[in-house]
Amino acid sequence: MNNNTQTTRLYHSMLSPFCRKVRLVLAEKKIEVELVEERYWESPPDLKRRNPAGKLPVLRYRGNMLAESQAIIEYLDETVPNPSLMPQTPMERHEVRRLCAWFDDKFNAEVTRPIMEERVWKKIMRSGYPDSRVVKDGLRAIKEHIDYLTSLLEARRWLAGNTLSLADFTAAAHFSCLDYISDVDWDRSEMVRDWYATIKSRPAFRPVLADQVPGIHPSPHYAELDFG
Amino acid sequence: MNNNTQTTRLYHSMLSPFCRKVRLVLAEKKIEVELVEERYWESPPDLKRRNPAGKLPVLRYRGNMLAESQAIIEYLDETVPNPSLMPQTPMERHEVRRLCAWFDDKFNAEVTRPIMEERVWKKIMRSGYPDSRVVKDGLRAIKEHIDYLTSLLEARRWLAGNTLSLADFTAAAHFSCLDYISDVDWDRSEMVRDWYATIKSRPAFRPVLADQVPGIHPSPHYAELDFG
Known part of the structure; x- marks a missing residue:
């Protein structure tokens, strides 16, 4: 090799x-x-x-x-177990995987994919104009998801429990795509907003915040760590 | 409790x-x-x-x-580690999870969901008549998947390696739904057919083979263990 x-x-x-x-x-x-x-x-x-x-x-x-x-x-x-992003017990790991699937399946199908398809991919792929009804449905769905995350964060420090896990990075990956085009209603929940501000301020987030997609400008607050 | x-x-x-x-x-x-x-x-x-x-x-x-x-x-x-359905090394476990995702995402999107939607769910939910073009696309896609599985099984005893794993049960779960309505072209690959016959003959498969969905009759060979 x-x-x-x-x-x-x-x-x-x-x-x-x-x-x-x-x-x-x-x-x-x-x-x-x-x-x-x-x-x-x-x-x-x-x-x-x-x-x-x-x-x-x-x-x-x-x-x-x-x-x-x-x-x-x-x-x-x-x-590469250091730092570990999976908790110790099978039940806690189930919760991490459940929430990863929540974002990659449900959140993606109801929010990320339709909104990004209409507002980003159609432009990049030159495959048509955004359908505003689809975008509107996605923006309505994101509210329910933010409410659900709020209910989780009321009892936990991080999404899947009291330690930072793969679930937080999976969720943050979806939110950061939508935040690039300014489609997250951060005013809806202080808790979700604080959770995102915390994970966004980690050094691991820096390269993602430096992304510049040709033809698609990031929202003004996209790379700001204190986005209040 | x-x-x-x-x-x-x-x-x-x-x-x-x-x-x-x-x-x-x-x-x-x-x-x-x-x-x-x-x-x-x-x-x-x-x-x-x-x-x-x-x-x-x-x-x-x-x-x-x-x-x-x-x-x-x-x-x-x-x-419940006995019998274990995950192999020992991280690389082997990656392969199991990759193939689980293959079936639950790609195979489901291209084959299981469209075919079952048109031929089963529309009937059960009384939500319309099957669209034969969608079914035809699904049946075309399944051929490519069978060819891919054949290429895997040429070098392995089971789908993800030489031990039975979660990947085999995930794949068999999708195939068994399609087999219930007789939509798998088993003649396309002797290897895939033998793999399915072997897993289908396990005692764990018996309850699934006894399923009778009201209004949807299983294909004649659905519950036969030797479906040659």
Whole structure:
């Protein structure tokens, strides 16, 4: 195996929440990574070779190609246990995984995917104009999600319990994509806003806050740590 | 906690692949369970209380309510380790989780959900007639998936490696829903057919093979162990 094969490299797309969760976990664990931005919708020739599912993110790590964001971050947590982002007991770990699935399935289907599709991807892919009804439905749905998170945070320091976990980074990955285009109603819940301000101020968040997607300007508060 | 609270109970829907994967893992681990069939599309009043996501399956287990199928089966594997359905090394576990996500995300989106929606759920929910183009697209997609599984099984005894794992039960859960309505082209790959025949013949599969959904008849070979 030559030196080049050993470089940790993430094939990603800047405003994909699934890619962002992997970037955040890599950074939290202080794993240096080379980022390669991929225009996956143009089916780059090597994408299917790296990941037969034809999806991003793909992580080249220690000579292996890893795919599927949740599988990747669980692998990283098992192999680079410091800092640990999974709690000790099976019941607590269930809660972390339940909330990761909450964001990657439910929140993504009701909020991230429709809003990003209409307001970002259609523009980048030049595939049409945003459908304002779809955006409106997404913005309505996000309110219910913020209320649910508020109910969780009333009894917990972090989303899945009293320790920072993969669930916080998964949730923050979705929120940060929406925050880039200013589509989070942070005034709805002080608790959720404080939770996001806290995780956003971690050094692991810095690279994500420096993202500049060509043609899509970040909201003025996107990279501000004190966004009051 | 009274005795009733202690009963293991799965709130499920018979032809949901996500419910089936939990049933199969429970049975493989010889955990006795009381099944409660839920018509989730009618939003039963207690569903959101048991699982704020409003989805099935929900498992009441040791006094807790567990949700999200992958989080549930990982929890079961951690707490009832015999037989273990996760391999030893982090890289092997990554492969199991990658393939679980393959089926629950990609296979579900391209095959299970569209075909079951058109051929089963529209009938059960009385929400319209099947769109044959959608069914045809699903049946075309399943061929590519069978070819991919064939390529995996050429080098492995089970889907994720040489030991039976959560990935096999996840895949079998999806295939068994489609097989109920006879929508799997088993002639396409002897290897995939043999893999399914082997897993289907396990005692854990028996309860699933006994399913009878009112108004939807199982295919003649659905419950046959030697379906040659």
